[in-house]
Amino acid sequence: MLDSTAQIVHLEHAGEHISVSVEFRDRERLSISVHPDGTVTALAPAGRSLEEVQTRLTRRRSWIIKQRRLFEKFQPLPVEKRYVPGETHLYLGRQYRLRVHQADNPSVRLVGRFFEVQVPTPKLPEPVALAMRGWYQSHAELLFQDRLRRCLQISTPLRFESDVRLRVKPMTRRWGSCSKTGTITLNTDLVKVPLHCIDYVIIHELCHLRIHDHSPAFFRMLGRCMPDWQHRKERLDQMVMR
Numbered sequence: 001m002l003d004s005t006a007q008i009v010h011l012e013h014a015g016e017h018i019s020v021s022v023e024f025r026d027r028e029r030l031s032i033s034v035h036p037d038g039t040v041t042a043l044a045p046a047g048r049s050l051e052e053v054q055t056r057l058t059r060r061r062s063w064i065i066k067q068r069r070l071f072e073k074f075q076p077l078p079v080e081k082r083y084v085p086g087e088t089h090l091y092l093g094r095q096y097r098l099r100v101h102q103a104d105n106p107s108v109r110l111v112g113r114f115f116e117v118q119v120p121t122p123k124l125p126e127p128v129a130l131a132m133r134g135w136y137q138s139h140a141e142l143l144f145q146d147r148l149r150r151c152l153q154i155s156t157p158l159r160f161e162s163d164v165r166l167r168v169k170p171m172t173r174r175w176g177s178c179s180k181t182g183t184i185t186l187n188t189d190l191v192k193v194p195l196h197c198i199d200y201v202i203i204h205e206l207c208h209l210r211i212h213d214h215s216p217a218f219f220r221m222l223g224r225c226m227p228d229w230q231h232r233k234e235r236l237d238q239m240v241m242r
Contacts (some may be wrong), residue, residue, distance in 0.1 A: 007023075013062065013065055018068075019040070020057055022053055024036070025043050027046075029045065030056050032063075034068055037071075038071060052069055071237075082091075092195060093193055094196070096115050097109065097113065100113070100128055102119070102122045105118070106130070108135035119131055143191060144191070147198050148164065152164065155203055155226075160206070164209070165183040166185075167182075167186070170189070171189075174202045175190050177205065184209070186201065200233060204222065204229070
């Protein structure tokens with residue numbers, strides 16, 4: 001759902017019409033996001049006029065179209081999870097089936113190729129979903145901290161002299177983001193993709209702590225830290241968020 005304060009910019013490219021939802025925030029640069037469902041959003045610096053933003057978006061029309069075409073390869077989008085026995089759920093890029101059992105105390109364990117879920121009311125999807133979300137959150141927090149340490153070790157061109165703060169939370173539109181204060185936020189669902197894709201997102205955000213836009217300088221820095229980043233990104237793009 002679009003933010004009620006968002007403004008809509010209409011673009012046209014090669015006969016294709018694109019609507020971009022623009023929000024103005026306290027930030028330095030324009031950020032454009034193309035989402036798996038084909039929608040396009042932008043975060044613009046407060047104080048800029050809508051006309052200025054439209055001019056910048058017009059320059060990026062071909063890139064926006066390219067990203068939308070990429071997501072079209074993976075349509076239709078996955079259906080919403082129902083949290084019923086036999087349903088498959090991802091962890092680190094592999095699929096595991098749900099087994100749901102009755103127990104007084106909720107718990108989730110990964111056993112072989114199965115998620116073994118215990119809840120007081122196994123026939124109701126809500127407690128199963130809650131238990132699974134808790135499991136993903138706790139495992140994501142531990143795993144991402146470890147991967148961040150590893151990524152800091154290999155990203156020597158960035159020259160970080162102090163620890164980088166990390167937050168893990170559900171995000172509907174992004175795999176990750178970073179703040180001006182030096183905090184990286186990672187989407188809890190990132191724990192569902194392969195490790196090499198997780199590392200790509202972390203390195204991507206670490207580079208943004210040094211260079212805040214997607215300028216050629218940013219991609220040169222990204223290439224120095226992770227020469228095969230494009231291959232990793234292509235794999236990540238196939239893991240459509242839901």
